Amino acid sequence: MKKMTQRLEAGKDINLLAEKSRRWVLFSFIATLLLMAANPLLFPTEGARLWVIMSVQIMPLMLFVPGIWTRRPRSHAWLCFVSLLYFMRGTTEAFIPGREAFGIALGILALVLFSSCMMFSRWESMRVKAEQEKLNPQPVAPKAPEGEEKEA
Secondary structure (H helix, E strand, C coil), X not given: CXXXXXXXXXXXXXXXXXXXHHHHHHXXXXXXXXXXXXXXXXXXXXXXXXXXXXXXXXXXXXXXXXXXXXXCHHHHHHHHHHHHHHHHXXXXXXXXXXXXXXXXXXXHHHHHHHHHHHHHHHHHHHXXXXXXXXXXXXXXXXXXXXXXXXXX
């Protein structure tokens, strides 16, 4: 475990891990978006306008499209929290007769979205930090000998 941590800190595996998690983010994000768009079509609500229901269900996800497109770690971190709302929706839908498959699918997709966004946010921020350190190395201050203490 220590060797893996050292390799990550050195920046050797971060690019690969960030790309893998990004693929999972894109897959689960698009699948969740499509599933939520199909929900009003599969289970129509009487007396409600289709476009209103669809926009309310999709709008929270659509707010994160620019951040996902530009690979911002902070946007991915916030998407983690929003994906938990879809997880709660999936678990409640899973107990409604006739909507079990939809609820289970939404719950699993939201879980995958949460996990992949969390890991991408972590690894991408580590990658960006490693790149910045390569471009602008900070001079290291000399350490005081262990026997001597700093005087105030």
